[in-house]
Amino acid sequence: MTWLNKKPTxxxxxxxxxxxxxxVEAVTMALAHELEHDKDVVVLGEDVGIxxxxxxxxxxxxxxxxxxxxxxxxxAEAMIAGMTVGMATQGMKPVAExxxxxxxxxxxxxxxxxxxxxxNRTRGRLTCPLVIRAPYGGGIHAPEHHSExxxxxxxxxxxxxxxxxxxxxxxxxxxxxAIRSPDPVLFFxxxxxxxxxKEEVEDDGEEYPLDMCFVIREGTDVTLxxxxxxxxxxxxxxxxxxxxxxxxxxxxxxxISPLDMETIHESVAKTGRCVIIQEAAKHxxxxxxxxxxxxxxxxxDLLAPVKRVTGYDTIMPLFKMEMKYMPSVDRILQKxxxxxxxx
Numbered sequence: 535m536t537w538l539n540k541k542p543t544x545x546x547x548x549x550x551x552x553x554x555x556x557x558v559e560a561v562t563m564a565l566a567h568e569l570e571h572d573k574d575v576v577v578l579g580e581d582v583g584i585x586x587x588x589x590x591x592x593x594x595x596x597x598x599x600x601x602x603x604x605x606x607x608x609x610a611e612a613m614i615a616g617m618t619v620g621m622a623t624q625g626m627k628p629v630a631e632x633x634x635x636x637x638x639x640x641x642x643x644x645x646x647x648x649x650x651x652x653x654n655r656t657r658g659r660l661t662c663p664l665v666i667r668a669p670y671g672g673g674i675h676a677p678e679h680h681s682e683x684x685x686x687x688x689x690x691x692x693x694x695x696x697x698x699x700x701x702x703x704x705x706x707x708x709x710x711x712a713i714r715s716p717d718p719v720l721f722f723x724x725x726x727x728x729x730x731x732k733e734e735v736e737d738d739g740e741e742y743p744l745d746m747c748f749v750i751r752e753g754t755d756v757t758l759x760x761x762x763x764x765x766x767x768x769x770x771x772x773x774x775x776x777x778x779x780x781x782x783x784x785x786x787x788x789x790i791s792p793l794d795m796e797t798i799h800e801s802v803a804k805t806g807r808c809v810i811i812q813e814a815a816k817h818x819x820x821x822x823x824x825x826x827x828x829x830x831x832x833x834x835d836l837l838a839p840v841k842r843v844t845g846y847d848t849i850m851p852l853f854k855m856e857m858k859y860m861p862s863v864d865r866i867l868q869k870x871x872x873x874x875x876x877x
Contacts, residue, residue, distance in 0.1 A: 560702035564709035579631030615641035635670035636679040650693030673726030675853035683814035700765035707742030724763035753783035806837035838876035
């Protein structure tokens with residue numbers, strides 16, 4: 535069949551509208567969709583307009599939607615956050631960019647003291663529907679203050695949603711949902727996988743839920759829980775485990791806060807074993823919360839202690855050592871083999 539001699543079916547027509555895109559291109563697609571369909575959405579940040587962002591996530595948006603919708607700001611993160619909170623409380627839906635997660639600290643006071651508390655402080659009179667995007671994590675040979683994984687700092691704050699995609703399709707669907715959320719969302723984009731692979735993503739405006747995990751791969755012997763860029767090593771480890779006859783179920787947490795423990799509990803009830811993989815340092819981390827929750831509410835399902843594969847409790851090293859800092863496939867396999875040895 536060719537397109538010329540036969541009318542396409544609805545399914546074929548919808549497929550023709552899909553494009554294979556990278557994660558950063560999926561982010562651009564989601565931003566463009568909301569700018570086009572919601573006049574209250576604005577994008578702002580350092581170099582997001584004319585230059586299209588340091589990672590080109592906003593490439594072409596200023597040219598298409600104008601400089602009053604895609605706004606280049608001074609190099610002043612505290613000001614960007616303050617403007618974003620002000621816009622959000624007055625009926626707009628701002629999407630701000632922190633060029634790197636390490637630059638988010640000047641924004642901290644506005645995010646934690648104002649954006650997170652606005653609904654409660656005003657007893658529901660005001661909401662704060664903002665998104666702050668930030669490329670995060672290591673692996674691209676950037677300095678250490680460009681490579682933090684500090685999602686647990688914000689996940690600890692009531693009133694904020696924290697979302698981390700691990701694929702182009704989830705970046706698109708989750709960012710749409712974040713922009714449409716009536717409350718503040720921090721959207722952390724793992725820059726190491728911005729261009730890792732391409733995936734067919736339909737620009738149909740369909741959002742993904744912000745409060746659930748995704749079961750990426752089903753298994754019966756062990757549950758691997760991860761998020762963000764660590765999905766790459768986790769899936770590679772699952773493939774190697776399959777060669778050993780070990781069936782690993784892989785869960786993408788995606789939403790760090792709120793945390794969907796129900797899906798994780800269901801998986802662990804089936805497999806009896808769990809290994810949590812994160813790039814962030816181990817102490818007081820998201821993996822700590824997941825492990826504690828499993829110990830508290832899933833202890834009778836566990837056949838072995840919960841193990842964690844994490845970054846180290848030290849500052850991210852410079853680029854010659856950064857891949858030594860982050861969890862590797864071998865480190866994941868080592869922990870899985872430990873839990874599999876417990877009968």
